[in-house]
Amino acid sequence: MTSEPDRDTVDGNDDVVGRYDDYVMPIWKSLNVPVKRASNCTVEDYEGNEYLDVFSGISVTNVGHNNEAVVEAAKAQLDEFVHGCSYVHPSEQVARLGERLAEITPGDLQKSFFCNSGTEAVEGAIKLARKYTGSKEVLALEMAFHGRTLGSLALTGNKAYKSEMAPTINDVAHVAPPYAYRCQMCSGGPCSCACADDLERVIGTHTSGDLAAVVVEPVMGEGGIIVPPNGWLERVKEITHDHGGLLIVDEVQTGYGRTGEMFATEHFDVVPDILPQAKGIANGMPLGAFTASAEVADAFEAGDHLSTFGGNPVACAAALATIDELEDGIVENAREQGAWLSERLADLEAEFDVVGDTRGLGLMQGVELVDPDGDTGPMGVAPEPAPKVAKQVGNRLKESGIIIGVGGYHKNVMRFQPPLTISRDQLSRAVDSLHDALAEVET
Numbered sequence: 001m002t003s004e005p006d007r008d009t010v011d012g013n014d015d016v017v018g019r020y021d022d023y024v025m026p027i028w029k030s031l032n033v034p035v036k037r038a039s040n041c042t043v044e045d046y047e048g049n050e051y052l053d054v055f056s057g058i059s060v061t062n063v064g065h066n067n068e069a070v071v072e073a074a075k076a077q078l079d080e081f082v083h084g085c086s087y088v089h090p091s092e093q094v095a096r097l098g099e100r101l102a103e104i105t106p107g108d109l110q111k112s113f114f115c116n117s118g119t120e121a122v123e124g125a126i127k128l129a130r131k132y133t134g135s136k137e138v139l140a141l142e143m144a145f146h147g148r149t150l151g152s153l154a155l156t157g158n159k160a161y162k163s164e165m166a167p168t169i170n171d172v173a174h175v176a177p178p179y180a181y182r183c184q185m186c187s188g189g190p191c192s193c194a195c196a197d198d199l200e201r202v203i204g205t206h207t208s209g210d211l212a213a214v215v216v217e218p219v220m221g222e223g224g225i226i227v228p229p230n231g232w233l234e235r236v237k238e239i240t241h242d243h244g245g246l247l248i249v250d251e252v253q254t255g256y257g258r259t260g261e262m263f264a265t266e267h268f269d270v271v272p273d274i275l276p277q278a279k280g281i282a283n284g285m286p287l288g289a290f291t292a293s294a295e296v297a298d299a300f301e302a303g304d305h306l307s308t309f310g311g312n313p314v315a316c317a318a319a320l321a322t323i324d325e326l327e328d329g330i331v332e333n334a335r336e337q338g339a340w341l342s343e344r345l346a347d348l349e350a351e352f353d354v355v356g357d358t359r360g361l362g363l364m365q366g367v368e369l370v371d372p373d374g375d376t377g378p379m380g381v382a383p384e385p386a387p388k389v390a391k392q393v394g395n396r397l398k399e400s401g402i403i404i405g406v407g408g409y410h411k412n413v414m415r416f417q418p419p420l421t422i423s424r425d426q427l428s429r430a431v432d433s434l435h436d437a438l439a440e441v442e443t
């Protein structure tokens with residue numbers, strides 16, 4: 001008699017990956033490192049291999065995998081109740097988290113809506129901007145990423161995510177990103193934030209003038225860790241307001257300490273009109289939110305927006321604990337380790353021709369790989385991107401037990417976005433491994 005495979009246990013990494021092949025839709029799964037357990041900055045697979053994680057499951061586990069305080073808070077709430085639909089039964093957790101977000105978000109941002117993901121937070125923010133302004137059109141940046149549902153996908157400025165999925169929502173136009181390394185605007189001269197000024201031209205030529213919102217990331221994550229120049233966000237807000245729109249600053253990836261401040265907008269002298277958040281907010285429990293001033297938020301009336309699972313009390317309890325942990329020295333660690341990492345990465349840029357640029361804020365740092373002997377790149381001002389080399393370097397790091405992100409619009413950026421609890425020794429190990437991998441690809 002042949003025995004049936006046991007459905008309730010898993011027999012190693014290949015078994016997990018094999019079941020994916022058979023039963024899970026073929027979405028992105030580049031690493032093939034199934035995680036059995038994880039703790040702080042370490043993940044372990046089904047064969048006992050341990051990896052240092054410097055990508056945090058795409059920038060999510062900011063206070064460390066399986067953070068004890070967060071797990072305890074979620075468990076305590078599980079014992080009370082799991083679901084009540086916070087929009088039917090007001091819950092203490094939503095009330096407390098709403099109050100907490102009013103404290104930690106910039107300026108006069110006060111009232112929040114809770115949902116389950118980043119893409120929903122962005123979609124809801126667009127609806128709120130339309131309701132408040134009474135206008136329809138939305139502008140976003142080329143190379144931006146704001147999610148994959150049809151509204152947020154329309155804002156995402158990258159055809160790789162859109163092919164065969166059109167049509168998305170209408171009335172979205174795109175404007176050049178603040179990508180200094182491949183800047184098309186200032187022709188290699190000193191930055192004058194010409195890309196921000198170009199917003200005027202795009203509003204004049206690509207819209208009917210019925211502007212509801214301009215949506216930007218304060219540091220572009222999926223685009224390749226692109227940090228805007230000083231003055232850019234301020235100018236974008238000014239132009240947006242001059243045309244009657246609201247500024248939506250998408251902090252889904254940059255929020256919750258990632259850049260060395262609770263929110264990345266704190267690096268700039270700007271308070272957004274609406275602030276979408278997700279990813280790090282509850283350290284991996286599914287939760288999203290968008291926060292606005294009372295004046296803007298009160299444009300919504302009962303029935304304008306809703307989510308059955310949004311504001312789940314277990315996720316909100318995890319978020320409250322995550323914020324406490326962040327404030328207890330973890331954001332500061334991100335700032336300190338980030339400053340050190342940025343210097344080490346600049347050393348790599350000086351040493352290796354294949355490193356075209358290094359940039360970032362806090363523990364959101366990118367290393368852009370190029371072909372130094374190739375033609376000029378697509379933007380006409382920097383060497384050609386080297387996506388194959390980036391993939392090779394990512395695989396080399398995996399072999400040495402380090403999980404790093406490989407991404408960017410040109411798929412040529414090594415992304416350091418570790419848990420913000422990471423130690424100097426761990427970061428140092430990751431940088432040394434990157435150094436060795438770069439030395440290998442350059443020979």
Ligand SMILES: Cc1ncc(COP(=O)(O)O)c(C=O)c1O
Pocket residue numbers: 058117118119120122145146147148217221222250251252253278279
């Ligand atoms: C800036 C930004 N906005 C929105 C999203 C979408 O978030 P989610 O994947 O939770 O829907 C992402 C995800 O990477 C993101 O980086």
